[in-house]
Amino acid sequence: DQQVKQNSPSLSVQEGRISILNCDYTNSMFDYFLWYKKYPAEGPTFLISISSIKDKNEDGRFTVFLNKSAKHLSLHIVPSQPGDSAVYFCAASNRGGSTLGRLYFGRGTQLTVWP
Amino acid sequence: DSGVTQTPKHLITATGQRVTLRCSPRSGDLSVYWYQQSLDQGLQFLIQYYNGEERAKGNILERFSAQQFPDLHSELNLSSLELGDSALYFCASSVGDRAGEQYFGPGTRLTVT
Numbered sequence: 001d002q003q004v005k006q007n008s009p010s011l012s013v014q015e016g017r018i019s020i021l022n023c024d025y026t027n028s029m030f031d032y033f034l035w036y037k038k039y040p041a042e043g044p045t046f047l048i049s050i051s052s053i054k055d056k057n058e059d060g061r062f063t064v065f066l067n068k069s070a071k072h073l074s075l076h077i078v079p080s081q082p083g084d085s086a087v088y089f090c091a092a093s094n095r096g097g098s099t100l101g102r103l104y105f106g107r108g109t110q111l112t113v114w115p
Numbered sequence: 116d117s118g119v120t121q122t123p124k125h126l127i128t129a130t131g132q133r134v135t136l137r138c139s140p141r142s143g144d145l146s147v148y149w150y151q152q153s154l155d156q157g158l159q160f161l162i163q164y165y166n167g168e169e170r171a172k173g174n175i176l177e178r179f180s181a182q183q184f185p186d187l188h189s190e191l192n193l194s195s196l197e198l199g200d201s202a203l204y205f206c207a208s209s210v211g212d213r214a215g216e217q218y219f220g221p222g223t224r225l226t227v228t
Contacts, residue, residue: 043219093214100171107157
């Protein structure tokens with residue numbers, strides 16, 4: 001049962017443009033969301049997070065938006081750079097629940113930024 | 116470099132065998148998590164330990180077990196291996212026991228032949 005879904009397996013964007021990666025979730029108990037980036041032959045690297053009490057969090061070129069009513073979050077990268085080419089994973093958790101530290105991951109979106 | 120180390124990087128073994136994967140968390144982190152990533156699945160949570168105690172359990176098979184030692188390193192034991200156990204196994208660590216930023220190791224690639 002996939003509780004976090006990334007419906008686009010891939011996204012291709014020109015350098016300098018905006019990349020928008022989307023993520024949907026089904027569990028209304030999720031209260032904390034994260035994005036990870038993964039290069040080949042490496043482990044996932046934490047990128048940015050957002051608590052359910054916020055609807056936006058920004059860190060440099062990366063902004064995450066959360067729409068709780070739609071159970072949807074998105075990651076915006078502006079401007080996109082070739083070094084951003086990687087697989088991006090969306091993850092969610094229920095910090096206040098019995099699942100404690102467990103993260104639920106989507107299957108990832110391969111972002112390719114071309115010059 | 117996340118500060119999380121995993122050994123070995125690669126492991127090739129035969130069906131029916133048993134292997135042990137090792138993880139050392141970042142300095143100061145008390146929680147260790149194990150995840151499995153196979154080709155047709157995303158990252159699947161297996162189990163979490165916090166300061167030596169099991170805290171949360173995911174879809175971990177009975178053939179698999181884990182523990183966290185007093186020095187906080189952790190081991191994941193996989194026994195009676197099957198072809199379908201071939202996957203990347205990641206360890207992650209965090210300071211607390213509630214979900215937050217987790218820092219991942221480079222993974223161990225297990226191939227069962």
